[in-house]
Amino acid sequence: MLFQVGGQGSRPTFFEMAAAQQLPASLRAALTYSIGVLALRRPFLHKVLDYEDEFFALLMLVLQTHSLRTTDASFAETLYGLRRRAVKIKMTKNRPGMELTDRVQHSGLQKHQKVLSVAFMVVLPYFKSKLHSIYKREREATLQASLWGPGDIRFDDVDPLDNGEASVDSMGVLTAETSSWERIRKRTKAIIGAFYPWLHATNEGLAFAYQLLYLLDATGFYSLDLHALGIHVCRATGQEIMDNSSKISNMRSRERERLRGPPWLKALQSMLLSCMYTSLDYAQTGLIAAVFFFKMMEWWYQSAEERMSAPTVYPPPPPPPPPKVAEGGIPLPPDRTICPLCSQKRVNPSVAAVSGFVFCYTCIFRYVTQYKRCPVTLMPTTADQIRKLFHDL
Structure with a gap:
């Protein structure tokens, strides 16, 4: 059940159905984000964002209608x-005395099923999005009113001597009489705010129940709308794809034959139909490819801008040359483990910070205390510049 990803059988897997259902929402998010980025350079695109529900519904209406008309499938x-x-579903009896069994037969979609499919895929999501936005605004207004009081009342404009009976002028605030349309609008918003959570929870619960039953092979319907329309989603065979191509060609040929008018008008109409057919044929893959290309280019330029804005990291400077033995200084012994002052193996090794040479702590401390210099380089040194070493090479 869970491993039918190879395409065996006509019944799609749960993962294929879930991916097909979530694609429009992902496409809308990508388009909204892409237009939002472009609106930073072209401010007129903010108009599209203000009516994103309407623009996306119109786009999906065109794509879904064309797809159902030509392929009997959604976008x-x-x-x-x-x-x-x-x-x-046909009741059949295999043998005499045997029980009746259900036999499922599939056929092409009827016209009313295509129309209702478009309504379920375009119209209902549009109204759901509008209801969600109204509920969100109503909830924010209710929360603000519970915290700060009604937003349309200004305390500095209220006269305490009126006892709440005087009407407020047009500069401000509440009027004594509210129009009936305003009351209906507010009441409608209040009803939506009260009932939308229950509707949303019921819809999500039914969707989850159908998906769980589909995953467990208990039903052939992936969602409630498919069950209401009596539609199964099946895999397309190679022969169906070939027949669909010829079907589209015949359909378009008949549409061109129905053109009427002078030759120049028929040529113009034929050219417009060809442009429309080409746009619709490549709208599915072209739209997704354009969004993918835009996201890739955005990532490319964003990474380039980050590289340009990042602080330049320079290589570390080379170490300074080692100090040299002064002419009047004590020569260094050939063995690096010997103290230059006592010519014995170092005990409690310590380094003179100004030169980097290592001595016995007692020897270097006495010498620096007396002469105030490094015994090898004769550089000025104090006792505070002596550092003990925990590891001696």
Whole structure:
């Protein structure tokens, strides 16, 4: 059940159905983000963002209608090689005395099923998005009113001598009489704010129940809308894809034959139809490819800007040359473990910080205390510049 990813059988896997269902939401998020980035350079694109629900619904209406009309599948289902089939359950009896069994037969979609499919895939999500935005604003207003009081009342404009009976002028605030339309609008928002959470929870619960049953092979319907329409989603075979190509060609040929008018008008109409057909044919893959290309270019330029804005890291400077033995200084012994002052093996090794040469702590401390210099380089040194070593080479 969980490993039917190889494409065996006509029944799609749960992962294919989930991917096809989530593609429109992912596509909308990518388009919204892309237009938001472009709006930083082209401010007129903010108009599109202000009406993103309407623009996306119109886009999906065109794509879903064209896809259902030509392939009997939604925009996302076509990309995954899926097709919608009308379900007909027929009662059959295999042998005499045997029980009746259900036999599922698939057929092409009828016109009303295509229209209702577009309504379920475009119209209902649009109204759901609008209800969600209204509920969100109503909730924010309720929260603000509970914290700060009603937002439309200004305490500095209220006259305490009026006892709340005087009307407020147009500069400000509340009027004594509210229009009936305003009351209806506020009441509608209050009703949406009260009932939307229950509707949303019911919708999500039913969706989860259908997906769980589909995953457990208990039903052939992935969602409630497919069950209400009596539609199964099946994998498309190679023969169906070939037949679909010829079907589209015949359909377009008939549409060109129905053109009427002078030759120049028919040529113009034919050219417009060809442009429309080409745009619709490549809209599915082209739209997703354009979003992917835009995101890739954004990542590319963003990484380049980060590299340009990042502080320049320079290589570390080379170490200074080692100090040399002065002419009047004590010569260094050939063995590096011998103290230059006592010519014995170093005990409690310590280094003179100004020169880096190592001595016995007692020897270097006495010498520096007496002469105030390094015994090898004759550089000025104090007792505070002597450092003990915990490891001696």
